[in-house]
Amino acid sequence: MFKDKKIILFALIAYFAATGISYFVFAKSPLASQFSSPVPPTTDSKGNLMFDETLPKTEACPINGQKYSKQQKAWWDKHRPLGIMVENHENSRPQSGINSADVTYEVVAEGGITRMLNIYHCQAPVQVGPVRSARTYFLDWMSEYGDAPLYAHVGGANTPGPANALSQINEYGWGAYNDLNQFSIGFPTFWRDYNRLGHATATEHTMYSTTDKLWKFAEEDRELGAESKDGTSWTEGFTPYKFKEDASSKGASQSIHVEHWTDYDEYTVDWTYDPAANQYTRKNGGVAHVDKNTNKPLTARNIVVLYQRESNANDGYENNAHLLYRTEGAGDAVVFMDGKQTKGKWSKDSRTDKTVINDAAGEEIEFNRGKIWFHILPLDGVLRVK
Structure with missing residues (x-):
């Protein structure tokens, strides 16, 4: 025993x-x-997704290099990058959700008024808008984000000719697939909010959506999660930028003044460098530019200015307002980060290739981890730095 x-x-x-x-x-x-x-992740009383900010931030966002927790990565690994067209008409401000974009592209859409393509992937879902129409050159930048990137907009340029964005969307195989056109989707994924801005505004400034609604629609109706129906990952064909840690030596102060078109004061942009936070804070038309969702100023860690040839489409559209930009090829670039300025060159071999930014020595520039804001200026655009 x-x-x-x-x-x-x-x-x-x-x-x-x-x-x-x-x-x-x-x-x-x-x-x-x-x-x-x-x-x-958990949700708050309003149903908003909440990540635990006390967890170690070890996982780099593939879009802008910002580090987040494994909890957050497990969430973003389930969907693909989403681009949303957001307008910048003075009557549309303050817009919603711009600070939550990983990358922003800003360029004149027509009449000196800029428009933005905001790329979302790694940050918690937010309301975004006012959402506006598609333009051909935005398709070229959207195409850099892998296989079948989601593209949300409200209609678009459709006059026959080189600026016919809606026709190009179908030519690229995006139609009724990764293209999320409000005209074919509607409520409740998209809706109009006439009171959100707190003042009377025209109907075209009232369309909104949320990133989670758009990701959900793409997955349930188009079978586009992180992988497509045939098992292709969104990362197929995607080339990320290179990233670095913050510089140990930073500039004490720096102000950047941008005019996409001259004599359009409502659309001039001023960025002021904050050395303590190592980021830039934005003013638009001389006024602090804030995100309606949080009432916090718009900020970026990297400001990238690309000089590209601008021309009229000459497609017969009213006032010849449709524009074209030479998005492929090469040109001058200026990068601002760490309170310093770096001059270099941009290059893009084809619509689906990444826009590469090299320094004067020909080496690809490594960005700070965090928000990248691209300003696309015509060759005679104004850039002043102090």
Whole structure:
């Protein structure tokens, strides 16, 4: 009897020892991360997704290099990049959701009025708008974000000719697939809010959506999650930018003045460098530009100015307002980060290739981790730096 008890005791000791050793070995192996399950995010009283900000930030966003928790990465790994057209007419401000974009492209759409393509992937879902129409050159930048990137807009230029964005969307195979045109989707994914801005405004400044509604629609109606129906990952064909940690030596102060078109005071942009936060804060038309969702000023960690040839489409559209930009090829570029200015060149080999930014020595520039804001200026655009 005593002998049997000793055998059982030794067996139990051997079992727990083996279990402990196995756990230790497995936990330290690369396989462990493949099977770990981060605690899912929670929601607040309004149903907004909430990530635990106390968790270690070890995972780099593939779009702008900003680091977040494994919990947040597990969430963004389930969807693909989403581009949303947001207008910048003075009567549309303050817009919603711009600060939550990982990357922003800003360029004149017509009549000196700029428009933005905001790329969303890694940050928590937000309301975005006012959403506006598609333009051909935005398709070229959207095409840089891998296989079938989601593109949300309200209609678009459709006059026959080189600026016919809606026709090009179909030519690229996006129509009724990764293209999220409000004209064919409607409520409740998109809706009009006539009171959100707190003042009377025209109907064209009232269309909104949310990133989670758009991701949900894409997954449920178009079978476009992180992978397409045939199993192709969105990362197919995607080339990320290179990123670095903040410079140890930073500029003390810097102000950047941008005029896409001259003599359009409502659309001049001024960025002021904040050395403590190592970021730039934006004014538009001489007024602090804020995000309606949070009432916080718009900021960016990297400001990139691309000089590109601008021309009229000459497509017969009213006042010849449709524009074209030479998005492919090469040209001058200026990059601002860490309170410093770097002159260089941009190049883009084809519609789907990344716009590469090199310094004067021909080396690809490494951006700070965080928001990248692209200003696309015509060759005679104004850039003043102090």
